[in-house]
Amino acid sequence: VTQHSLADLPATELVSGYRSGSFTPVDVLDETIARIDQVNPVLNAFVGLDLESARSAAVASTQRWASDSPLGPVDGVTVTIKDTMALSGWPTLKGSLQSDERKVLSEDSPTAARLKESGAVILGKTTAPEFAWKGTSDSPRTGLTRNPWNPDRTTGGSSAGAAAAAATGMGALHPGTDGAGSVRIPAAFCGIFTLKPTFSRIPIYPPSTGGLLSHVGPMTRTVGDAALMLDVIARPDAREIYPAAPDSTPWSLGLEDGVEGLRIAYTPTWDAYPVHADVAAALEAAVLVLDRLGAVVTEVDPGFTLPRDDFLTIWDALLSQPLLHVPEDRWHLSDPGLVKTTRRGRSLTASALLQADGSRLTMMAALERVLADHDVIISPQMPCAALPLGRDLPDRWNADMRLEHWIDWSPFTYPLNLTRHPAASVPIGFDGSRMPIAMQVIGAHFDDRRVMRVARAFEREQPFPMPDRNYDAS
Amino acid sequence: VTRALIVDWGGVLTIPLEDAMRGWSEAEGMPYDTVMALLDWYAPATDDEVHIIHALERGESSRGAVADWLALQLRSRHDIHVQADGLIDRMFGHLEHHDAILDVCRQARAHGWRMAVLSNSWDNPYPRDRWIDAFDHVVISGEVGMRKPESRIFEYTLDLLGVDPEDALFLDDEEPNVLAARAIGMQSFLVRGHEAAAARVRSLFKA
Numbered sequence: 286v287t288q289h290s291l292a293d294l295p296a297t298e299l300v301s302g303y304r305s306g307s308f309t310p311v312d313v314l315d316e317t318i319a320r321i322d323q324v325n326p327v328l329n330a331f332v333g334l335d336l337e338s339a340r341s342a343a344v345a346s347t348q349r350w351a352s353d354s355p356l357g358p359v360d361g362v363t364v365t366i367k368d369t370m371a372l373s374g375w376p377t378l379k380g381s382l383q384s385d386e387r388k389v390l391s392e393d394s395p396t397a398a399r400l401k402e403s404g405a406v407i408l409g410k411t412t413a414p415e416f417a418w419k420g421t422s423d424s425p426r427t428g429l430t431r432n433p434w435n436p437d438r439t440t441g442g443s444s445a446g447a448a449a450a451a452a453t454g455m456g457a458l459h460p461g462t463d464g465a466g467s468v469r470i471p472a473a474f475c476g477i478f479t480l481k482p483t484f485s486r487i488p489i490y491p492p493s494t495g496g497l498l499s500h501v502g503p504m505t506r507t508v509g510d511a512a513l514m515l516d517v518i519a520r521p522d523a524r525e526i527y528p529a530a531p532d533s534t535p536w537s538l539g540l541e542d543g544v545e546g547l548r549i550a551y552t553p554t555w556d557a558y559p560v561h562a563d564v565a566a567a568l569e570a571a572v573l574v575l576d577r578l579g580a581v582v583t584e585v586d587p588g589f590t591l592p593r594d595d596f597l598t599i600w601d602a603l604l605s606q607p608l609l610h611v612p613e614d615r616w617h618l619s620d621p622g623l624v625k626t627t628r629r630g631r632s633l634t635a636s637a638l639l640q641a642d643g644s645r646l647t648m649m650a651a652l653e654r655v656l657a658d659h660d661v662i663i664s665p666q667m668p669c670a671a672l673p674l675g676r677d678l679p680d681r682w683n684a685d686m687r688l689e690h691w692i693d694w695s696p697f698t699y700p701l702n703l704t705r706h707p708a709a710s711v712p713i714g715f716d717g718s719r720m721p722i723a724m725q726v727i728g729a730h731f732d733d734r735r736v737m738r739v740a741r742a743f744e745r746e747q748p749f750p751m752p753d754r755n756y757d758a759s
Numbered sequence: 760v761t762r763a764l765i766v767d768w769g770g771v772l773t774i775p776l777e778d779a780m781r782g783w784s785e786a787e788g789m790p791y792d793t794v795m796a797l798l799d800w801y802a803p804a805t806d807d808e809v810h811i812i813h814a815l816e817r818g819e820s821s822r823g824a825v826a827d828w829l830a831l832q833l834r835s836r837h838d839i840h841v842q843a844d845g846l847i848d849r850m851f852g853h854l855e856h857h858d859a860i861l862d863v864c865r866q867a868r869a870h871g872w873r874m875a876v877l878s879n880s881w882d883n884p885y886p887r888d889r890w891i892d893a894f895d896h897v898v899i900s901g902e903v904g905m906r907k908p909e910s911r912i913f914e915y916t917l918d919l920l921g922v923d924p925e926d927a928l929f930l931d932d933e934e935p936n937v938l939a940a941r942a943i944g945m946q947s948f949l950v951r952g953h954e955a956a957a958a959r960v961r962s963l964f965k966a
Contacts (some may be wrong), residue, residue, distance in 0.1 A: 382831075428835045617811055617820070617828040620835075629807045675836035 292320040292454035293751070295507045296362045296514070299457060303350045303361050310350065310361030314343040314406060317363045317456060321408070324453045327756040328431045330446035331455075332368045332378060334409035339363075342406045349404065357403025358516050363456040367447050368410040369417050370394040370460065370501075371491060379494075380415040380424030382618045383611045395488040395522035396460045396501055403517045408456050411446030415620040416494050416607045417462060419443065419691045420470040420698075423675055425620060431674060433475055433752040434720055438671040441474035443467040447504045448475040453754055458514045459504040460487075464495025465600060466698025468502040469725065472710040474671035476721030476749060478740065479504045480511055482733050484705030487518050488525030496603050497527075498702040506749065508711075508741040512536035515733075529731070539734060544742045545579030547735075550659035553584065554668075556591040558696045559683035561669045563716035568665050571713040571724050574746055575663075575739070583659070589651035589700075595644035596699050597690060602638050605630025622677055622691075645703045652704055652727070661739050662727040664697045666710045670720035697725055707733040711740045712749040761946065761963050763920045763927040764867045767907075768878035770932035771860055771950050772890060779853040787841050787849065789833060797832050800879075801935055815881050818901030822847035822882040851883050859953035860930065863960045864893040870964055873920040877913075877929075879906050896920065907931070908939030917945075928963070930956055 291313045294302070302308045318336060325331060346361035355361070366372045369379050371394040378384040393401065400407065412427045422430035422445035430445040432438040433452040440448045444461025448471030451459045461468035463481045472479035481502045493499035503514035515536040521528060551572050554560050560568075576582045608619060608627040616624050655662055672679045677691050687693050701708045709726045716722055724743075728736040770776035784791040800812040811828055814820040830843035868874050874894040878885070880901040887897065896919045898912065905912035917927055924944035931937050937947040950956040 423835050425831055425835050429838050614824070617824050618831060621808075621832075625808050628809070632807075675838075 290320060290454065291316040294457070295505070296359060296457040296510045297507070299362050300358070300360075300513070303355070306350075310343040310346040310406060311340075313361065313363060314339055317408070317454065320453065321455045324433070324754055324756065325455060327436055328433060328449045328453065329428065330411055330430055330449040331365070332410045332412055332427055332446070333375070335374075336408070338374075339406050339408050342404075346404050346406060355404060358513055359400065359458065360404030362405050362458055363408055364400050364405045364458040364460075365408050365411045365447060365450050365456045366394075366397050367413060367444050367459070367461050369413055369443070369462050369493065370396055372397045372407070372410060375410060378426055379417065379607075380413050380426050381607070382425045383608065383615065384426070395490055395524065396518045398522070399518045399520055400458075405458070405517075411444070411450055411459065413443040413445055413467075415623050416604060417443035417464065417467055418604045418620065418623045418626060419677060420466055420695050421445075421672060421677060421691065422471070425618060429674055432671050432720075433754065435671070435718070436756055437674055438720060439474065439674050439676075441471035441667075441671060444471050444504060448472055448477060451475070451477045451504045451506055452752055454751075457505070458510060460514070460518065461502055461504045462489075462493055462495070463500045463502050463702065464493060464498040464603070465596070465692060465702055466695045468500075468504055469666055469698050469708065469710040470695055472504055473666040473712075473723035474721065476712045476723070476752070477504060477506055478508050478511055478709070478711060478744070478749065480515070480707065480709045480733065480737060480740075481701065482515070482519065483529065483707045483731050485525060485527045485529045486707070486731070486733060487515075488522035488528065490522060490524035492526065494603060494607060495702075498599065498603070500702070500705075506751065508737060508744050509537070509540070512540055512737060536734065536737065540738055540741050541745075542738055543578060544575055544739055547580045547661065547739065548659045549575060549580045549582045549739070550585040550587075550655045550662045551582050552587055552655075552662055552664045555587060555664065555696060555700070556589060558591065558668060559686050560665050561682050561716070563670070564665050564668060564722050567714035567716075567722040568663075568724055571743065572663060574743060578742055578746060585655055585659070585662075587651050587655050587662070589648060591696050592644035592648055592700060592703060593692065593696075595641040596692065596703060598633060598637055598641035600692070601626050601630035602633050603630070648700050648703045652706060656729045660728070660735055664725045664727065666697060666723035666725040667694070668696060669694060670716040670718070670722060701727060706730060707736050709736045709740045711743055713743070713747070761872070761926060761928050763873040763875070763917075763922040764864060764960065765875045765877050765916055765920070765927055765929045766860060766864060767931040767933075767936070767950070768876055768885065769854055771930055771953075771956075772857065772876070773854040774857050776854075776932060779850070779855070782853040783850045786853070787846065789839060789841055793833070793837055793839070794829070797829060801933070813906060816879040816900045816906040817904050818880070818882070819904075820882070825881070847881060847883070851881075856886065856889055857953055859957045860950070861890050861893060863957040864890070866964065867960065868893055873922055875916050875920055877907065877916050907933075907936040910939060910943050913940055913943055913945065928960065930960070
């Protein structure tokens with residue numbers, strides 16, 4: 286039985302409640318801690334919690350709201366920080382036993398800094414696989430993070446804990462990082478919303494292991510919450526080495542404008558990838574919803590070859606970096622898949638890397654051809670629902686598919702890390718075992734707002750349901 | 760004419776490996792199938808992976824490292840929590856001595872055969888006192904930096920014994936090793952039941 290709790294309210298409603306005096310940040314924190322106590326022992330979403338600091342922040346925020354002087358748009362809102370991002374007073378452990386717990390940072394990442402400046406109540410740091418190298422949820426340091434819809438499934442990753450926390454009300458706003466799909470995969474598998482914004486729209490510092498593939502994105506229960514979060518974190522930071530042009534337009538502006546007349550390119554698959562039948566059916570139905578809402582939907586084959594091998598070359602080169610600083614006689618304490626990645630990466634030549642980087646051009650050209658005649662592109666977000674827990678590869682659902690590396694089951698995510706287009710994961714339904722399915726909405730560079738608008742139009746028509754959290758019964 | 764006998768240790772001079780591994784898994788609270796899937800020492804070697812058990816068998820890793828690794832895989836992927844300290848030592852505690860094949864080794868030696876133990880080690884001590892008298896040579900993978908089923912370790916052992924492959928008989932409880940020995944021309948028996956294997960060797964004395 287789901288009881289109504291302040292922990293379930295989206296951030297937008299928390300802020301109106303604070304403003305009207307219906308409840309305070311301390312009330313919300315109390316109910317959020319109760320929620321964490323209820324579900325986190327099963328889901329394991331956190332590397333660590335600092336509820337004492339959270340309480341001090343909530344008390345201070347309550348006082349500010351009482352004198353009608355909030356620090357910013359998310360004052361008193363409960364948030365988490367993914368443990369790939371710097372948070373002062375904490376080490377960044379990145380799921381690895383190779384990281385030094387004693388290396389406590391004195392500097393915040395831009396995202397943590399903006400959230401703090403705006404008065405957010407930081408609960409703790411969320412889990413990720415080792416150095417965020419893969420799209421599932423297990424790490425040597427934190428073990429398994431479980432899916433809120435079925436604890437025997439993975440949340441997906443790498444923003445594993447952020448997705449589990451978002452889906453269950455363990456905080457309202459959750460930043461993730463995405464170098465190959467790391468916000469979109471867990472959002473899709475856990476039935477929440479996320480946007481991988483245009484590259485560098487949200488500043489990153491220190492630079493991510495994912496280098497020029499990496500993006501920060503909001504992970505939330507509603508599209509409106511992502512917009513609110515973007516108001517705070519999509520702001521310039523002097524430390525970002527590839528800064529985007531500043532843009533202070535509120536993200537809520539135009540969010541409710543709907544899809545009437547928008548030209549949507551519907552791509553049921555890419556490069557003839559065999560999408561699972563349940564996903565294909567859910568996507569078909571979602572596209573009909575958009576059509577009914579007045580969008581002009583055209584089915585399109587974008588006509589490119591998946592840049593799988595080129596992407597893997599770049600990925601291996603980047604993700605080999607962390608372990609190359611660790612003596613080889615300690616590699617047995619790392620994820621075996623990351624060790625394999627490291628061995629492949631360290632034998633690559635600079636020339637091979639540059640050649641692989643050329644895939645950005647071909648991918649860009651292919652997507653821009655479609656975007657020339659369309660406002661957004663829609664694709665499946667994932668070709669399947671969440672994998673069984675603890676595995677890097679799912680059971681094969683098609684006899685001919687290539688299934689050797691985790692990116693082989695995430696063909697709709699990594700190409701957009703090469704091209705840096707904005708892409709949102711929008712929950713659209715469930716598969717036969719009641720696991721969430723999502724569509725991906727892709728826009729032109731810096732057209733993130735239109736992507737959000739399409740997502741919001743769909744959400745208004747078909748709000749995103751939340752899991753019932755009756756884990757004890759199972 | 761057979762002039763030499765080369766025998767494996769674990770599963771041949773001991774109780775069957777499966778019995779030991781099952782006993783160990785149960786005692787540690789680990790699902791047997793999960794443990795075997797993780798250890799998977801039959802896996803072929805690949806270019807971009809160093810199999811931790813292969814490395815251990817070649818003496819390039821330690822039983823402590825492998826215990827840490829196994830405990831980590833069980834914890835991080837399966838939510839199974841085991842005591843890493845001494846985990847591999849406790850496994851060897853389950854590999855009890857078995858006499859049937861050792862008896863036939865002693866008889867073979869009495870017939871003038873050249874004798875060797877050829878074992879893939881896991882950084883483990885061997886109870887040599889129990890059987891050293893029956894052998895001319897003991898070849899331990901971790902000491903020579905080679906492992907079965909690599910052909911070079913068979914060739915190394917044959918050189919020590921001073922016999923040609925076709926004059927040597929090899930007993931092992933693992934099929935890939937038996938096939939590898941056969942591939943270089945040795946006679947090989949797959950041990951599936953100690954008594955049966957002992958009887959087959961004994962029949963060669965009479966021939």
